Amino acid sequence: MTSRRARWIAGPAAAVLVAAGAITYAVAGDDGEAGTPAADSADAGFARDMAVHHQQAVEMSYIVRDRTDDEEVRRLAYDIAQTQANQRGMLIGWLDLWALPKVSSDPPMTWMGMGDMPSAGEGSLMPGMATDAEMKKLAGLNGREAEVYYLQLMTEHHKGGVHMAEGCAERCTVTAEKRLAQGMVESQESEIRLMADLLAERGAKPKA
Numbered sequence: 001m002t003s004r005r006a007r008w009i010a011g012p013a014a015a016v017l018v019a020a021g022a023i024t025y026a027v028a029g030d031d032g033e034a035g036t037p038a039a040d041s042a043d044a045g046f047a048r049d050m051a052v053h054h055q056q057a058v059e060m061s062y063i064v065r066d067r068t069d070d071e072e073v074r075r076l077a078y079d080i081a082q083t084q085a086n087q088r089g090m091l092i093g094w095l096d097l098w099a100l101p102k103v104s105s106d107p108p109m110t111w112m113g114m115g116d117m118p119s120a121g122e123g124s125l126m127p128g129m130a131t132d133a134e135m136k137k138l139a140g141l142n143g144r145e146a147e148v149y150y151l152q153l154m155t156e157h158h159k160g161g162v163h164m165a166e167g168c169a170e171r172c173t174v175t176a177e178k179r180l181a182q183g184m185v186e187s188q189e190s191e192i193r194l195m196a197d198l199l200a201e202r203g204a205k206p207k208a
Contacts, residue, residue, distance in 0.1 A: 036098045036099070036100075037098055037100070037173065037174060039100050039101060039104070040104075040106070040110075040111070041111070041172075041173070042111045042112075042167070042168060042171035042172045042173070043094075043098075043168075043172045043173055043174050043177055044095065044098065044100050044104075044111070045104070045106075045109075045110060045111025045112070046091075046111060046164065046165075046167065046168040046171075046172060046177065046181065047091040047092070047094050047095050047177070048091075048095065048102060048103065048104060049108050049109060049111070049126055049164065050087075050088075050091055050161070050164055050165070050168075050184075051088045051091045051092050051102070052108070052125060052126070053125075053126055053128070053129060053157075053160070053161055053164065054084040054085070054087060054088040054091075054161075055088060056129055056130065056135075056157070057080055057081070057084045057154065057157055057161075058080075058081045058084050058085050058088070059135070060130065060135065060138065060150065060153060060154060060157070061077035061078070061080045061081035061084075061150075061154075062077070062081055063135070063138055063139050063150075064077050064138065064146055064147065064150040065077050065078065065081075067138075067139070067141055067142050067143070067146035067150075068142070068143055068144075068146050068147050069143075070143075070144075070147055072198060073147045073150065073151070073198065076191070076194065076195070076198070077150070080154065080191065083187070087180065087184070090180065094174075094177065108125045108126045109126055109127075109164075111167075111171070112164070112167045112171070114127075121133065121134075123135065126160060126164065127159070127160030127163055127164065128156045128157040128158065128159050128160020128161060128163075129157065129160060130153050130156075130157065134153060137149065138150060138153065144202055147198075147202060148199065148202050148204045151195045151198055151199050151202075151204075151206075152199070152204070152206055152207045153207075154191075154195060155192055155195050155196070155199075155206045155207070156206075156207055158188040158189075158191060158192050158195075159192065161184060161188050162184070162185050162188050162189060162192075165181040165182070165184040165185045165188070166181075166185055168181035169181045169182045169185065
């Protein structure tokens with residue numbers, strides 16, 4: 001239990017630290033190392049795509065909070081929803097700051113060279129995202145079944161998010177955005193380990 005709590009604290013703490021750096025950049029408007037990114041840059045592409053990716057995680061987390069009374073899962077869902085909603089606001093704020101569109105005619109993940117990847121199903125626009133059918137199924141479950149399905153879906157969601165954040169950490173040019181992306185990698189990997197523990201306690205495993 002101690003190790004789990006340590007991991008639980010580490011994730012939100014890292015998110016708070018990178019958020020502070022991101023807010024500083026948003027207020028300053030320029031980190032002194034890069035000009036305004038282009039609309040087709042990795043910086044803009046990541047901001048647009050991760051904002052969409054995060055929005056589904058927020059929706060998924062609020063769904064499960066209404067479907068279970070388990071305090072551990074509800075707390076995790078709340079933490080994910082709050083963290084990702086705040087980060088989404090920063091990403092959209094940067095696009096506003098840069099006077100860049102929040103949507104693009106290019107397919108999602110084009111900035112990572114993955115614009116032609118096949119979709120997992122309707123609603124799954126990027127790696128790890130749940131399909132509309134999976135979201136509907138989650139909304140129809142209760143108790144342990146809802147907990148397990150949420151943890152499985154969110155584990156996949158985080159894996160996709162980590163992949164995208166690693167892409168920004170490598171390709172983005174704005175220092176504050178790279179820092180935010182690296183913070184996402186660290187916090188979501190920590191939560192993936194926590195969710196594996198929570199699944200094991202419920203006699204389940206992550207999706208194969």
